[in-house]
Amino acid sequence: MGLFSISSPTTDVTGGPGQSSSVSRARVLWLSCTAHALHDGYTDMMYALLPVWQTEFGLSYGALAILRGVYAGTMATLQLPAGRLARKFGTRATLAVGTVLAALGYAAAGISGTLLGLCVALAISGGGSSTQHPLASGAVSRVYGRNARGPLSIYNFSGDLGKSALPAAISLLITIMPWRHALWAVSIVGVLFAAVIALFLPSIPRGDLSMKKASRQHSNDSRSGFSLLFTIGVLDTAVRMGLLTFLPFLLKTKGISQSMTGTALALVFIGGAAGKFVCGWLGARVGVIGTVFATEGGTAALILAVIYLPLTPAMVLLPLLGAMLNGTSSVLYGTVPELTSVDRTERAFALFYTGTIASGALSPVVYGFLGDQIGVHGATIATAATALAVLPLALALRPHLRTT
Incomplete structure (x- = not known):
């Protein structure tokens, strides 16, 4: 069997045999990859927005650096707590809620009118995105076991797709609509995908x-x-x-x-x-x-x-x-x-x-x-x-x- 194969003759991640194993593993992989692309896209989307915010709010370069630092700092520091939440509430629920928060943070940025408001909104979004890396990569690792190295490289690669797509998308959107409306549009995408995670991500085993x-x-x-x-x-x-x-x-x-x-x-x-x-x-x-x-x-x-x-x-x-x-x-x-x-x-x-x-x-x-x-x-x-x-x-x- 090839390394990148997403089928397996062994037990399904949700307990069933046979073809359901292939379907469940495939679903975990592709939902995890999509989550990685979305969250990494949200992270790098800010680079396209910084010039807009500088003009809109008259921010200095130092203030812009604070905005970036708030998002990245919140995302980094909350990854360990995100893992603990997943052990208590499950990967599916924690990742879905995190994705909602990441999306709503940008929606809140779309209604903010001050530097403080932007900081709070980006802290919410960064906190939501803190769930993605540990939980999505952990999910892929668990369902593939010893064969996880190949799927994890696909997962790793998917983040670069999001980093390319979402900043380009927001740059296009702000040329055809107000930047606040553009943020609400990409936020809706995140909320919809959170619903997909909640509905379709299989239960993740604690290890085979x-x-x-x-x-x-x-x-x-x-x-x-x-x-x-x-x-x-x-x-x-x-x-x-x-x-x-x-x-x-x-x-x-x-x-x-x-x-x-x-x-x-x-x-x-x-x-x-x-x-x-x-x-x-x-x-x-x-x-x-x-x-x-x-x-x-x-x-x-x-x-x-x-x-x-x-x-x-x-x-x-x-x-x-x-x-x-x-x-x-x-x-x-x-x-x-x-x-x-x-x-x-x-x-x-x-x-x-x-x-x-x-x-x-x-x-x-x-x-x-x-x-x-x-x-x-x-x-x-x-x-x-x-x-x-x-x-x-x-x-x-x-x-x-x-x-x-």
Whole structure:
């Protein structure tokens, strides 16, 4: 059976045999992927709205940064509580309510008239979105068990689709209607999808026998293994966000035009989406450690190549660089269930996502200060060095994995 197959001869997630197993697993996967696309789209939709809010409310750049920080901070800090709520009320109910809150937060932003009102609305939306990463990825992990690595890479890839679609949609909508009406429109989509989750997401099991056996086999060292995986995830995110911070300035030193800068970033993002999809499959085929070595080593080499090559060959390498930058994440997410007990899957994903989100927020600041001291080229080289720092950690992780 192929890795990305969504059928299985084993027990249905809701208790039935045969074909219902395939249908239920497929439903969990695609609803989780759609939730990921919607919530990630809501998260990045704000970038398209910040200029509108700046004009509407006369906000400073500092105030705009506060808006972004309120959303991201609320989403990051509430992921662990979201996992606890899911254990009490169930994944389906918690994810559905979270999706409603994420949608209603933007609806509230559409009726707000002050910076405080926007902050409250975005805190509501960010709090709702805090449910998605731990619960949806945990659901996919539970229903696929040992075969979850491939489906988790599909889930990971789906977030990039939302990041592309919703910001583009809101940008189009605000050209044909008032921005407040546009927010209400995308909020209605979220409320409708929350109803779909409540009605059609199957009950998620707390773990099958094979997963419980695997948990017992790795109970003694899973905590240290997860700590290593967590550290790798934090560093991998730091490399990605740090490089993206400096890439436009690096290309500017090569003479790129302003219009071509957007094209260059699009090439990186396209390659990144492909890398997320492919590397989950690659991790299952050649092993976690081999894939991490390939992606992190490739990232370091390609960063150095982009620094020193002329503009045209550097542009050619950008999609491959994007694939290396983002590819590691699919392998890491697929490894989380392997290094945690079955009953703590959602908590493990919540911890992991909280760490990577925090790294994504803080690393550009750290690299930015470094860039002030040693320049764009020096700070970009530092991102390559960070990628190489992952390699000894990956070797240390090897003994904790079932397969390498």
